Amino acid sequence: MSSTDLLDKAYEPYDVEKRWYDFWEKEGLFAATEKSEQKGYSIVIPPPNVTGVLHMGHALNNTLQDILCRYRRLRGDNVLWMPGTDHAGIATQNVVEKKLASEGNDRHQLGREKFIETVWKWRKEYGGQIIHQLKRLGASCDWNRERFTMDEGLSRAVRKVFVQLYNEGLIYRGNYIINWCHRCHTALADLEVEHEEIDGNLYHIRYPFADGSGEIIVATTRPETMLGDTAVAINPDDERYSNIGATEVILPLMNKKIPIIKDKYVDMSFGTGGLKVTPAHDPNDFEIGTRHNLPAVKVIGDDGLMTDEAGEFKGLDRFECREIVVDKLRKEGLLEKIEPHKHNVGHCYRCKTIIEPNLSKQWFVSAKPLAEKAMDAVRNNETKIIPETWNKTYFEWMNNIRDWCISRQIWWGHQIPAWTCETCQKVIVATNTPETCPDCGGKNLIQETDVLDTWFSSALWPFSTMGWPDETPLLKTFYPTSVLITGFDILFFWVARMMMMGIHFMGDIPFKDVYVHALVRDEHGKKMSKSTGNVIDPLSVIEEYGTDAFRFTLAAFAAQGRDIKMSEKRVEGYRHFVNKLWNAARFALMHIPNSNFEFQVSSFKPLSLPDRWILSRLGKATETVAENLDTYKFNDAAGAVYQFVWHEFCDWYLEAIKPVLYGNEGQEKKDATTRVLWRVLRDTLVLLHPFMPFVTEEIWHKLPGTEGSVMKAVFPSDTPDAADVAYNAEAESEMELVIGIITGIRNIRGEMNISPSLALEVLVQSQDKKIRETIQQHQDIITHLARLSSFSVEQPGERPKASATAITEGATIFLPLEGIIDFAKETERLEKEIDKVTKELTGASKKLSNEDFLAKAPESVVEKVREKHETLAEKRQKLQLNLDKIKEIKK
Structure with a gap:
């Protein structure tokens, strides 16, 4: 039996793929060795959400990682591709809550402990879906080392990091502006906010000077927040306000005085140059308020309703309040005008509720002290970002980094290891659950109910997955990791944080290279989205x-x-x-x-x-x-x-x-x-x-x-x-010449519409003796591949009668056409074909010169017409060249 009997006539992927993936796993071919003389090479997988299913971003990211891992194994490296999943706090809690709701239940009826048990059960039953899908993709991860951001080892690492940062003064609790979702009832990371451009309005409101000398007009898209204004700001360089004597304005509808302050943050080119400052409801206003010691008045509550501080508007929904505020401003003559205004509005990535920037008591990481060393690592090429164009973005974000809100008001996640003594109110932060208060000895200790932001545990991923805080052989062999492959959208929220945590706790960078891959778009270059209907499913x-x-x-x-x-x-x-x-x-x-x-x-x-x-x-x-x-x-x-x-x-x-x-x-x-x-x-x-x-x-x-x-x-x-x-320079040069001759003959066949099966006579002329000898030496290859009946090589001489020519480097090919083609018929065929193509080309040209068509037709349709026009133009040019050759040969 020959080898080919064992290879089917057609390749059928499905059966082959399953069989070989099972074989690789059974043979342990993905496994890394903790101690080896081989060079260590490691990649940590960007952990997909435990709720996730494979999409194009996952497919690209993991395919590139797998290519590198398989390549490095072939090069003899000891490869560790560390797999795992992220517990995805908000996303997972939402999934389980929806399941409970469909059963007529909710988490509050269950209680925290039972709810967490339910989530773990859901994770065991459904949470491995994306892992199975990654295996379909061929991902050669060391699956025996699979980690989960809530497993016991990673939980221990999270607690140690939190406690150490707290003791170093780098974690604190305080009031700060955060993204707040009233539906999910939790703070959101910047990444968890999806910005969408919507049609809104810009409301221009009059703020009278307290001394009666005039007014200043401010513009806002959220007039309901004015109820919490504590100042109006102008730029100190704005000449329009250089001579005003007033130092205060009357806050409309609230009838109280608030100061006029000067701050360079104010954009003099926007509107009148006056900016309302609401420290409790805008992150930039919060920064201004901090600089000028302004009070922060919270007028929108965590439930989306107006608070007691909103006065007569108390209890109204925030958007209902907006309408009533605008109506009242109009009646009191304080509304200058309303302009239509498109602007980006943040939505919760899970429930799509419009988020509210809100002042809230949260836990924060002081990021600036950690960011400096992470920037130095990139500056000094210890970690390289590829392509380098992303360096600028990385530095811009790191230079302007804000403290990181790490607390979330949900139940699924790492519960913050902080306890308050009910007796003396002391806050105790510890890796192990305390039994008594170290100050008063009280035993009534209440643990913080908030959990940590999912990104907090993910930031430890390169070293926590390898057994840290223990000094494991795995860490010694594979940390720092060789490369991280990631999308640009999490360069700041994950990559930068891993850099900060890795350097701070390991004393070394977490990865040597960061390869930032691009987006997978549809065939027209548009971003894939369910709403557009252009999503391509990798599994399909x-x-x-x-x-x-x-x-x-x-x-x-x-x-x-x-x-x-x-x-x-x-x-x-x-x-x-x-x-x-x-x-x-x-x-x-x-x-x-x-x-x-x-x-x-x-x-x-x-x-x-x-x-x-x-x-x-x-x-x-x-x-x-x-x-x-x-x-x-x-x-x-x-x-x-x-x-x-x-x-x-x-x-x-x-x-x-x-x-x-x-x-x-x-x-x-x-x-x-x-x-x-x-x-x-x-x-x-x-x-x-x-x-x-x-x-x-x-x-x-x-x-x-x-x-x-x-x-x-x-x-x-x-x-x-x-x-x-x-x-082999000699072999490459000789074969290049042979290929050039054969290609020239094939081109003549194509141009002259000569059947590929028809054996031809060919003459090649060259001034160069070495070229002639090389062609003669390999004429059997040329005769076979060009399908020739005869082949000869000579010095330049008289051109054979009625022959087509082709020129290759150092030689001229002559193919006599007498008796091979009917010149009259070929001329007629080419002229008819040129006429046909010209008519089609004229139609396409008319469309592209029609302004209505260009303005109204979908971009994809216009692009197809452009491509058709270009193809037809090229085709006509080739046909005309062939016709000209026929006429030249007939002479």
Whole structure:
């Protein structure tokens, strides 16, 4: 039985993928070793939410990580890809609360303890969905080390960090402006606020000077907050107010005096240059209020209703209050005007409620002292952000960093390890639950009910997952990690915080490189969203085209700093690439013996030109793939191996060696070519494995002379026989000439509409003796691949009658056409085709010059017309060139 009998005619991904993933897991091929002489290489997975399902962002992020991990294993590294999930406090609590509501229950009826038990039960039953989906993607994580941000080890790390930062004065409790969701009844991190542009209004309100000398007009989008104003601010450089004598204004509707203050924050170009200051309901106003010692008056409560401080408006819903306030201002002649105004409004990322900036007593991390060292690490290139363009964004955010609100008013999460003594009110912060108050000895200690922001535990991820605070062998071997792959949207909220925590607690950076990947958009470049209806489901694509094709598509378009335009057509295109590899492997296995076969290429000398050339090109592809993966240029690495496999190996080499494999050129030549074929296929599978793990594993096990998994193979440049694929300048130059001649002949066939099966006579002329000798030496390859009946080479002389020409470097190709084509018929065919294309081109041009069409048609439709116009223009140009050639040849 030959090898090809073991390789099915068609590649069917589903069965193959499941079988090999199970094999990899069973054999423990993803496992890292805590102590090893091999170089350590580690990546921590950005932990997906335990509520999550695989989306395009996950697919890209984890595919790139997997490519690197599989590549580094092939290079001989001891690879740890640390997996895990995030407990996702607000998201998970919302999911479980909805489930309870559907059962006619809620968390308050259950009580905190029972509710937490319910969440853990839900997590056990449903929380692993995304892990299974990552496995479908081929993710080669060390699953035996899977961590969870609420597991016992990480909880211990969280407590230690909180207590140490508190004791160092870097965690404190105080009043601060936070994002507040009235529906979820909790503070939100900046990242948990989704900004959406909405149609609103800008209300211009008159604030009379207290001394009666005039007024100042301020503009606001939230007039209900004016009830809590404690000042009006102007810029000290604003000449419009340089001569005012008033120092106070009367706060409209509240009839109380508030001061006029001067602060450079005020934008003189906006409105009248007057700014209402509401420290309890705006983060910028809070900063101004702090600078000027202004009181903070909270007029909107945590329930979204107006407080006692709102006077007569007490108890109203905030938006109902807005309407009544505006109406009253109008009646009292204090409303100057209302203008339509588009502006961004923050919404809760979970329930979509409009969030309210609100003054609240929360727990905070003092971020500035931690941020400085995190900035130094990037400045000093200890940690490199790739692409470097993200450095500016990182520094802008870090330089303007605000204290981090870490408390959340929910139940699911790490409960803050702080207790208040009911007897003496002392606050006790401790890693272990205290039994008595250290001051008064009281035993009635009440723990803080708030939990920590999910990002707090995630910030410890690179070292807490490896066993910290214990000094584990895993930490010693794999920290700092080698690279973090992440989306730009969490560069600040997660990456920067990991930098701060890692440096502070480990005394070292958490990762050497940070690769920031771009967004996956739809084929028109639009952001994917459910509301737009343009979301592509990765799992559906995998079902349709296979994981390998999907992964390769993501890698092929993952250019640094450029968003990926994803379409199923592109995935389908790379499915053809998978099939191309499969068919090439079937062809190769048909000719590679199963036994008694010497695999060493160097044992055969001399090799044919195609053999020498393909080995040289293989060496170049190996070098290019390695160089680009080492520098995170995934698209260039994928492009190099694609070019080699499809165009060089399949299109040229396999076709060039068929006369040797099928002909009577002798067993020695056949054996030499068979060895080269085996070597190239072997190394190709290894090169492709990081991108397309499943199909390469399937073929690898059918290839004689291989052992175990392709995952355990050695990267081609690191093998003992790596010298066999060294760059061969002579072979590259000679083959380039041969390819140039064949391509020139094929181009003439295409331009002149000559059947590919028709054998032709060709003459090549060259002034260069060496070129003539090279062409003559390899004319059998040219004759075979160009399908010629006769082929001759000579010095430049008279041009053959009625011949088409093509020029390649150093030589001119002549193809006599007398008796091959009917010049009259070909002329008529080309003229008809030109007329047809011209009519279509005129129609497309009319559309593109129509202003109504350009203004009203969807952008995608206009783009398609532009593409059609460009294609037709190119086609007409080529047809005209061919017609001109026919006329020239007839002369």
